[in-house]
Amino acid sequence: MFILGVKRSNKMDKKVKVVSLVSQRVVLTVPDIRLRRVWERKGATMVIPFEQLEEAMYSPGVENMFRNGILGIDDMEVKIALGLEPEDAKEPVNI
Numbered sequence: 001m002f003i004l005g006v007k008r009s010n011k012m013d014k015k016v017k018v019v020s021l022v023s024q025r026v027v028l029t030v031p032d033i034r035l036r037r038v039w040e041r042k043g044a045t046m047v048i049p050f051e052q053l054e055e056a057m058y059s060p061g062v063e064n065m066f067r068n069g070i071l072g073i074d075d076m077e078v079k080i081a082l083g084l085e086p087e088d089a090k091e092p093v094n095i
Contacts, residue, residue: 015047021072028065030056039071050078057082 020026020039028037033055037046048056056062065071066084079085085093 014050016050016053016073016075016078017045018048018053019072019074020044021069026065026070028056028062028071030059030062050081054082 018037018039020042023042025041026039028035028039030036033052035048035052035056037048039046057066066073066082073079073082073084076085076089076091080087080089
């Protein structure tokens with residue numbers, strides 16, 4: 001199966017660690033897919049299934065949280081699959 005031009009691997013079936021990059025409380029809520037996560041402080045990590053996070057990225061607010069550096073993902077393969085980094089990136093180009 002392909003996701004955004006990237007071959008889907010077993011890693012995509014797993015959970016994604018999402019970390020808060022800001023010192024304030026961050027709340028991610030997408031009612032349509034029953035997704036709600038709260039990061040209480042900078043460096044706090046929450047785990048979200050890849051498929052649920054992929055679906056949440058269609059919400060402009062969720063995508064903006066990642067693009068503006070409020071939330072972050074360390075796994076480059078996941079970032080590329082979600083469209084947060086260019087397909088040919090080896091090192092992070094965006095936040």
